[in-house]
Every structure is written in structure tokens, then in C-alpha cells.
Amino acid sequence: xxxxxxxxxxxxxxxxxxxxxxxxxxxxxxxxxxxxxxxxxxxxxxxxxxxxxxxxxxxxxxxxxxxxxxxxxxxxxxxxxxxxxxxxxxxxxxxxxxxxxxxxxxxxxxxxxxxxxxxxxxxxxxxxxxxxxxxxxxxxxxxxxxxxxxxxxxxxxxxxxxxxxxxxxxxxxxxxxxxxxxxxxxxxxxxxxxxxxxxxxxxxxxxxxxxxxxxxxxxxxxxxxxxxxxxxxxxxxxxxxxxxxxxxxxxxxxxxxxxxxxxxxxxxxxxxxxxxxxxxxxxxxxxxxxxxxxxxxxxxxxxxxxxxxxxxxxxxxxxxxxxxxxxxxxxxxxxxxxxxxxxxxxxxxxxxxxxxxxxxxxxxxxxxxxxxxxxxxxxxxxxxxxxxxxxxxxxxxxxxxxxxxxxxxxxxxxxxxxxxxxxxxxxxxxxxxxx
Numbered sequence: 001x002x003x004x005x006x007x008x009x010x011x012x013x014x015x016x017x018x019x020x021x022x023x024x025x026x027x028x029x030x031x032x033x034x035x036x037x038x039x040x041x042x043x044x045x046x047x048x049x050x051x052x053x054x055x056x057x058x059x060x061x062x063x064x065x066x067x068x069x070x071x072x073x074x075x076x077x078x079x080x081x082x083x084x085x086x087x088x089x090x091x092x093x094x095x096x097x098x099x100x101x102x103x104x105x106x107x108x109x110x111x112x113x114x115x116x117x118x119x120x121x122x123x124x125x126x127x128x129x130x131x132x133x134x135x136x137x138x139x140x141x142x143x144x145x146x147x148x149x150x151x152x153x154x155x156x157x158x159x160x161x162x163x164x165x166x167x168x169x170x171x172x173x174x175x176x177x178x179x180x181x182x183x184x185x186x187x188x189x190x191x192x193x194x195x196x197x198x199x200x201x202x203x204x205x206x207x208x209x210x211x212x213x214x215x216x217x218x219x220x221x222x223x224x225x226x227x228x229x230x231x232x233x234x235x236x237x238x239x240x241x242x243x244x245x246x247x248x249x250x251x252x253x254x255x256x257x258x259x260x261x262x263x264x265x266x267x268x269x270x271x272x273x274x275x276x277x278x279x280x281x282x283x284x285x286x287x288x289x290x291x292x293x294x295x296x297x298x299x300x301x302x303x304x305x306x307x308x309x310x311x312x313x314x315x316x317x318x319x320x321x322x323x324x325x326x327x328x329x330x331x332x333x334x335x336x337x338x339x340x341x342x343x344x345x346x347x348x349x350x351x352x353x354x355x356x357x358x359x360x361x362x363x364x365x366x367x368x369x370x371x372x373x374x375x376x377x378x379x380x381x382x383x384x385x386x387x388x389x390x391x392x393x394x395x396x397x398x399x400x401x402x403x404x405x406x407x408x409x410x411x412x413x414x415x416x417x418x419x420x421x422x423x424x425x426x427x428x429x430x431x432x433x434x435x
Contacts, residue, residue: 001023001024001025001026001027001028001029001030001031001032001034001390001433001434002021002022002023002027002028002079002433002434003021003022003023003024003032003388003395003431003432003433003434004019004020004021004022004042004061004432004433005020005021005022005038005397005404005425005428005430005431005432006019006022006048006049006050006051006052006063006064006086006429006430006431006432007048007049007050007399007425007426007427007428007429007430008048008066008211008399008427008429009045009046009047009048009049009060009067009081009427010046010065011046011048011067012048012067012424013048013067013253014048014426014427015402015426015427016048016049016211016426016427016428017041017042017044017045017426018041018043018046018049019041019042019043019049019052019061019063019074019082020038020039020040020041020042020229020425020426020428021038021039021040021041021042021080021150022036022037022038022039022404022405022423022431023035023036023037023038023039024036024390024393024395024421027079028221030391031390031391031392031393032390032391032393032395032406032408033391033393035172035421036380036404036405036421036422036423037407037423038423038424038425038426039080039406040057040080040356041082042081042082042419043074043081043083043084043199045065046064047065047066047067047068047268048065048066048067049063049064049065049066049072049095049430050064050065050066050067050069050096050429050430051063051064051098051429051430052064052098052422052430052432053098053099053100053107053432054098054100054432054435055100055104055122055126055430056102056104057090057104057132058075058104058125058126058278059075059076059280059435060073060074060075060085060125060126060433061073061074061076061082061193062074062096062098062100062107062128062363063098064091064095064096064097064109064354065088065095066094066095066096066112067094068088068111068141069090069091069092069094069095069111070088070089070090070091070100070402071088071089071091071107071109071120071128072084072089073085073096073126073127073128074410077125077126082379085125085126086127086128086129087125087129088213089120089128089129090111090131091111091116091118091120091131092109092113092114092116092133093111093112093113093114093116094110094111094112094113094120094360095110095111095112095116095118095162095320096111096112096242097109097242097243097245098110099244099245099246101246101267102246104122104126105121105122106119106120106122106267107119107120107122107128108120108244108252108254108272110241110242110243110255111240111246112240112241112242113240114239115136115137115239115240115241115256115258115259116134116136116177116241117133117134117155117241117244117254117263117265117272118131118132118133118134119131119132119134119267119271119272120132120269128149132270132271132272133271134167134271134272134274135272135274136239137239137241137256137258137259137261137263138259139237139239139259140259140260140261140277140279141237141259141260141282142237152298158345159246159365162339163335164332164397175232175250177230188325199301213326214346215382217282232261235353237330238258238355239256239258239259240256240257240258241254241255241257242254242255242256242257242286242287242288243255243258243287243288243289243414245289245290245291245297245411247291248291250266250267251264251265251266251275252265252272253265253297253318255286255287255288255299257285257286257287257303258285259303260266260279260280260281260282260283260284260285260286261277261279261280261286262277262278262280262286262297262299262310262318263276263277263278264277264278264291264308264318265434274415276317276318276322278289278310278318280299280301280308280320281304282312283303283304284301284303284304284308285301285302285303285304286288286299286300286302286308286371286432287299287300287301287302287337287338288300288338288339288340288342288371289340289353289405290342290349291363292342292349292357293342293368294346294347294364294367294368294369295311295368296309296310296311296321296369297309297310298340298342298349298371300337300338300339300340300351301337302336302337302338303332303336304332305325305326305327305330305335305336305337305353306323306324306325306326306337307323307326307349307351307362307371308320308322308323308367309322309323309369309370309371311369315343320414321369322369322370322371323371324362324371324372324373325369325373326351326353326360326362326376327353327356327358327373327376329356329358329359329376330353330355330356331355331356332422333395335353335354335355335356336353336354336355337351337352337353337354337379338352338353338384338385338386338388339351339352339355339387340387341383341387341389341394342389343389343409343411343414344389344391344392344411345365346364347364347411348361348362348363348374348409348414348417349362349364349366349371350387350389350394350414352379352384352385352386352387352396353379354383354385355383355385356376357378357379357382357383357384358376358377358378358379358380358384358415359376359377359378359379359384359387359394359396359407360373360375360376361373361374361375361376361377361414361415361416362374362414363414374413374414374415375413375414375415376413377407377416377418378418379398379405379407380396380398380405380407380418380419380422381396381397381398381399381400381401381403381404381405381419382398382399382400382401382413383398383399383400383401384396384398384399385397385398385399385429385430386428386429386430386431387427387431388431388433389409391408392408392409392411393406393408393409394406394408396432397425397428397429397431398428399427399428402424402425402426402427402428403422403423403424403425403428404422404423404425404428404431405419405421405422406419406420406421407419407420408420
């Protein structure tokens with residue numbers, strides 16, 4: 001089986017030089033049961049393609065160039081080679097994930113650094129074009145009304161669901177109304193809360209993409225690949241979009257790790273329209289999601305190392321239905337959950353925990369809304385950044401140990417073997433099966 005590997009490059013303190021190639025047994029095999037081998041670099045980039053996504057029907061791969069804050073498309077030109085397809089499109093600070101719509105008319109890019117969710121149009125050959133920024137997230141734990149009591153930090157996740165529109169105050173509109181009421185003599189005393197960065201014109205939006213705002217001297221960008229504890233060490237609450245998932249029927253979910261939110265969208269002619277928000281517990285840090293065959297959405301929280309189960313009620317509003325901690329062994333501020341993957345039959349969910357360097361096996365029960373941890377296994381790597389289920393094999397990318405390992409899955413009880421195969425790979429952060 002042939003897979004593409006994304007990783008950290010020199011601009012982020014890593015050793016990758018582009019998109020790598022991984023072989024698991026024979027290149028054309030449908031399973032990953034054979035020997036592992038890193039086969040070299042398929043596309044030299046000179047940056048950090050930390051996340052990869054495939055076009056659903058064309059031989060095109062999209063890379064989130066995290067250090068450059070851009071997305072680049074690559075067209076496959078041979079078994080083990082790629083060529084750039086169009087120019088890189090500027091997206092936002094520390095873009096960390098891309099996902100392609102099922103109809104291949106656009107892709108979504110999410111930015112850990114500045115919280116942007118950006119829709120990028122795709123043409124008939126998969127080339128990225130115009131970019132449109134979605135509405136910024138609003139921190140549900142900071143009241144819009146300055147005289148309102150603070151949100152109870154101990155509130156449970158299940159009370160944090162609501163629909164849009166309705167609920168929430170637009171601070172920019174409120175400030176504008178106050179300036180008008182104050183009149184020309186005192187209007188200057190009311191701050192203008194319509195931040196310039198929220199203006200597409202100010203962001204330099206064009207057919208070529210977005211110009212990134214300059215970072216103030218001394219600001220951190222979370223690009224230290226030696227630790228990648230970006231969210232764990234965050235000194236303040238900042239919007240940090242991390243992943244998008246297409247749920248079917250035109251519905252999209254995105255996580256905001258910094259504001260503890262899962263937001264729901266629909267795509268239209270003018271961009272993404274926000275249709276719902278679910279608030280998770282304060283400081284939980286929703287990172288990645290998996291849509292289960294039951295229709296439920298499983299959300300992995302990086303900071304609290306939990307999985308939450310989300311589902312729609314009868315009115316279609318998404319809510320938290322349940323959840324579970326991954327392990328009592330996790331340490332707050334030290335361990336950080338990274339990735340979710342479902343077994344082929346959907347009976348188990350596998351979640352990685354960096355720091356502990358383990359993989360948690362979680363059983364799915366009932367109608368898909370009941371999760372029960374069953375085992376905690378050694379990941380076999382240091383800082384397991386990403387993992388992938390291929391039939392009865394779990395491939396795990398070790399970002400800090402510079403390797404990929406294969407573990408055998410026990411389909412009866414969800415258990416994992418110790419690593420049975422291993423290969424060196426430069427700073428791997430993402431594994432994508434080749435089409």
C-alpha cells in the first residue's frame with residue numbers, strides 16, 4: 001500500500017523536505033500488512049505540509065503549509081511524483097488542516113494561529129482559486145454584555161448547545177449604534193469593534209488568496225516542532241480553528257480549540273453560513289472529529305483528553321449526548337490528545353495521547369451515543385501525532401521519534417499489539433492513502 005506523509009520542515013523545526021512516500025507492503029496492495037519503508041520525497045516543498053487531503057476524483061493532493069500560512073495543490077505526475085497545480089493560496093496564520101467538499105467545488109482550510117475558517121473555490125481540474133473567510137468565532141465564556149455575570153466554569157458540556165440565528169450580540173453593531181447615539185462630539189469615545197482584520201478588503205483578498213497580517217515582533221506562533229504543545233501552553237483564550245468535517249446533506253462541522261466550540265455551517269454562494277454552535281467545557285480544547293456510521297459526531301478534546309458525542313435533536317439542533325475521558329492516567333497540562341480514527345466496522349474508536357504516548361481504545365455501544373474506554377496501549381512512537389486504520393492495522397506517525405509504526409488491531413476486543421513493523425520517516429504529522 002502506498003501512502004503520502006505530511007510533516008514538519010525546516011521552517012517549523014522539523015526534518016521533512018516535502019510530501020513523503022510510505023510503502024506498507026506492496027505499493028498496489030489494499031492492506032497495510034507488509035513491511036514498512038520510507039520511499040523518499042514525492043514533492044519537495046521547502047516548507048511544512050503538516051496536513052494532506054485528496055481530491056475525491058482527481059489525482060490531486062492539497063497540502064496545508066502550516067509555516068507559510070498557505071494551501072498548495074499538487075497534481076500527481078507519476079507513481080511517486082507530484083507537480084504544483086497553480087500558485088499557493090494564502091489562508092491564515094498556522095493553517096493546520098484542509099478538507100475537500102464531496103462535490104469537489106471547494107476546500108475548507110482551518111487555522112490554528114488566528115482562528116480563521118476559509119473556503120477556497122476549486123476549478124474543474126482541482127486548482128484552488130478565490131478564498132472567502134467565514135465569520136469569526138465568539139468566545140462563549142466571555143459574555144457579550146459587560147454587565148452580565150460570568151459564565152460558570154463548572155457548567156457541563158450538555159448545557160452548551162444552541163442554534164443560530166438568535167442568541168449572542170454583535171459587538172461591532174452595538175458599538176456602531178452607541179457611536180451614533182453619542183453624536184459627533186462623543187462618538188470617538190466609543191471604540192470601533194469592527195476589527196480591520198475582519199474586513200476582506202483589509203485582508204487583501206484577491207483571486208490569488210489572502211495576504212497575511214504581519215506578526216508583532218516577539219509573538220509566538222506555536223511552530224516549535226520539538227514540543228508541539230501549542231494549545232497546552234496557550235497563555236490566553238484565542239480562537240484556534242483546527243479541523244472541518246463534512247457531515248452529509250450539506251452540513252459542515254468545524255472545531256475551535258481555543259474557544260471550546262464546535263460550529264456548524266452550510267455553504268452558499270457567498271461563503272459559509274453559520275447555522276449552529278455547541279459549547280464544550282471550559283478549557284477542553286476540541287481538536288479533531290470523526291463522523292460515525294451511526295450519524296453521531298465524535299469530538300476529541302486535546303487539552304482534557306476526552307471524547308464527546310454530538311448528535312442532532314428532533315428539531316435538528318446539534319447537542320452533546322455523552323462522552324468519556326480517555327484514561328485516568330492523563331495529566332493536565334502535560335498530555336495532549338491528537339487524533340481519532342474508527343475501526344472498519346465502527347465498533348471501536350482509537351484516540352492518541354501525546355505525552356503518555358499511548359493509543360486509547362474506546363468501544364462504541366448502543367445507538368452510537370455510548371462510549372466506553374476498554375484499553376490503553378503503547379503507541380510505539382514518541383508524540384503520536386496522527387494515526388490511520390487500514391483494515392486490521394493501525395499506522396501511527398511519531399512526530400518526535402521520526403518514525404511510523406504498524407500495530408495490529410484485535411477486531412474482537414479492540415486491543416492493540418505492540419509495534420510489529422517500523423520505518424524511519426522525517427517529522428511525520430499526517431498519513432494519507434494514495435488513490
